[in-house]
Amino acid sequence: MTGDTSPRADDGSTAVENVDTVAVAASTTGSDGGSVTAARNRRWSWAGRALSTLFGRPIVTGIVAIVTAFLTVPVLVAFVSSFAESGSGVLPTGFVTLDHWRQVLGFGEYGVRQNAIPGLTYSLLIATGGMILNVLVGVPIAYALARYDFYARNWINTFAILPLVPGLILGIAFIQTYPEHGRSSLGLLAGYCLLKSPYMVLTVQSSFQSMDLVRLEESARSLGASWPRAVLTVIVPQARRGIVAGAIITWTLAAAEFNFTHKVASGSPDPFAMFLYRNIATNASYLQSAAAVSVYFLIVVAAIVVLQLLGKRGFSTAHQ
Amino acid sequence: MSVRKSATASVRRIATLASTTARPTTERERERRRIAVLCLPFFALAIVAGFVPLAMLVRISFAEDTIWMVGWSFGAWETLATTPAYRRVAWNTLWFVGLATAVSVALGVAVAHALEKYDLPAERVVVAAVSFPIALPGIVVAYLITVLLGNQGVVTNAIATVTGASALDLASATAITGLFLGYVYSLLPRATMVLRGTYAAVNTQAEEAARALGASRWETFYHVTLPEIRPGIAAAAILTFRSGLAIFGTVLILQSHQVVTLQIHNEISVGSYAPDVAAAIGLVYVVFIVAFTFVGLRFVDDDAVEV
Known part of the structure; x- marks a missing residue:
């Protein structure tokens, strides 16, 4: 236990963390050390591993995948459908047309006629x-x-x-x-x-x-x-x-x-x-x-x- | 007597300081002049483009005649203090931005954690996806939400096809949930950027020791990682919250929730032209942001701050 806390205190003081946080970190593990070993013994006896060890990583990876999709999908859909003829329906259809780009930039026959x-x-x-x-x-x-x-x-x-x-x-x-x-x-x-x-x-x-x-x-x-x-x-x-x-x-x-x-x-x-x-x-x-x-x-x-x-x-x- | 003496003394000290800065004789004074010269352009810009307009805003909020900005009146402040609608706008803004901040920071912790600790298959894609939206203005974010959830949105149409319901009934871009997702879209990347910086400085040896001693992944995160990233979480929450308060373009287009920026915009629109009230709300809003930022940053480490 002491062998665990002392290197942390050394590293913590060189890191960006302020002193309070290091103290909190050290004290939580300090009070926690005993219970962790007890918990481990109990867990080994009936389940083998904690739930978070089994499912933590897949869940977090799933969250990251959803966040990435949420941030990228609309951008990609908007870019792709700017070349499509029709945007109704789940996916845009009728490729490839430059009409919308022409309209937006002011060269179209209808829509915003102003040259952009x-x-x-x-x-x-x-x-x-x-x-x-x-x-x-x-x-x-x-x-x-x-x-x-x-x-x-x-x-x-x-x-x-x-x-x-x-x-x-x-x-x-x-x-x-x-x-x-x-x-x-x-x-x-x-x-x-x-x-x-x-x-x-x-x-x-x-x-x-x-x-x-x-x-x-x-x-x-x-x-x-x-x-x-x-x-x-x-x-x-x-x-x-x-x-x-x-x-x-x-x-x-x-x-x-x-x-x-x-x-x-x-x-x-x-x-x-x-x-x-x-x-x-x-x-x-x-x-x-x-x-x-x-x-x-x-x-x-x-x-x-x-x-x-x-x-x-x-x-x-x-x-x- | 002593007050006057100390006042004269401080005036004299400031005068000496100014004259030695302008015509330095020692190396220390030269250094002071260099600092002054280096800071001067920024402060010139801040005064001309920032402080003078803000002072003008104070004047407008007390103006009796809001077209020529003459006369003095407390009318705008009285309206602001006595109308319950404004308190509702303040409450609307605070809970909405607060909730969006909480969600963004929580998701930001997950993304920063995964990027730092896991061997993700497409790490570069995730990094690009998270940093790209920082450059997008609010109106573009509003459009991207309609791409997902609008009448012609991808998600709306996909659900409509699967369930057979009408796409118009399912569209939620202009509902408050759509606006909320728009806020998260803008704020999540900012929160993640700050937290990535914090995660880079986390002591991994302590985590490995905790794991080796038998702590589960959740116990390791809760007892070892979380205390170490707490200053980063606080900094991310402060910056995200103040960015959230400043969002205007998204709410102008989606229009589903009366937040403070939309209220200010409405006050100076044609039909309900009240620039003095708009100025008063704007001042309360700016003072709140500045006070919140400075008070908040007292409690976190300066190095964690990134825009």
Whole structure:
């Protein structure tokens, strides 16, 4: 029993857990050790193994299978049926037609006649602007939080990595505060940047945390580089993977940001989120919505592929 | 006397701090300037795009004339405090998001556990399936729920074919269960992401020791694994709950439950235009989210936090 608890206490103190949890963990097993052996003897005598040992793993695996199906099936069905002629019935029928894609993108003979390409381009440009602004805003504060220890650091950290104001509220407040510029591209850009900055700060911060920042900075400084030069030409390039990953995540999320856009967007050209909304909520057919949503799926898949090429596990801000 | 003296002293100290930060002479002061310079862009953006609009929201909630935003009145706050409908909206939001959070975190524990401990046949597929929905906005999630449970939904039609009932009667996408699944669809991936990080730091030796000493799988999980992942569960619950409170697109499309975001949207819609009430609800909502997050994060480890 004592041989069991002592290595745990050692490992627990090096792990992320706080001291309380380790104490709780140690005390539960401490009080539990005797009863476990007694229970084991009893169980061996009549059943051989506990129910959870027999069925625990199949049940959990079943739950994981159901969750995976729940998350993937609608995406796959939507994508596949965007190429189908009919969506009634259990499975879509009549492949392959590009009619819905044409309609959604504005080249169809009926349905939404508006050409969607200018809106898409506009939206992607705004997202790119927000992304660039995010690099300029997010990388410095991520470096300050990772490198230095200063007054109210923890509070600033929480503030920078959590989206504290929901997009809906920010949108309403924005157009009232800046009646002239709130509905402009600049307003959208600033809003996207603020709403998505936590993803940038977290991704870049986890990249910085894996580096020995003090040593890097001091080596560069002792070799004669000024502080700005040491940061810009030595440290920032080292974190480029994190910065690029953060840029892709913020870009993708900004491209389809709805809650803020819905309140702020002025109509022409239509941002991508409003294009999705128009194709989902207002008198668009089921299959047409499928095609509209699939346009965004393609964007997300492209982003995830690039992120994986950069060594990230999809939309995760953690450093690998 | 002493109050004035200490006030003058602190003003002088702040002035000295500002001047040495602007024109540093020692290395310590230079470091302070560097920190200030690095944090400056973020705070400039936060003030222009965040704090000033929020201050404006306070002003709107006290405005007498809601078109020109002039005059002062407590009307909006009185309406908010005296109308029972608003209390019902608050209760609706809290139990609904709370339940969705509980379900998402519980399922997230199962998924993170399986991904970390088991040798799953299609692990990459599960990881991709769990991370993909994080990028989806609420309106797309609402559409995906109609793909499953709508009038033309896959599940609806499959059940209709098997049982012979009408698909229109079975469709539940715009019922409250459909909305609930939509919330879980958005929240489960976030909860799982946080919990995967926690599971990566779990001490497996203790679990192996417990198993070797004869504990069953459930006993090992309950007495050894669960205490170790408890901070992660708390962090996941906090982040999931606050993400759930911010969901708007899903509920705007499915419209089956009056939660706070939908109420705010209705207050500024044509027909019932009351921006002062919307601003007041919005302020209560933001203050609640901020307070909840900061109070909640006091009790968990900072490293477990991920968006």
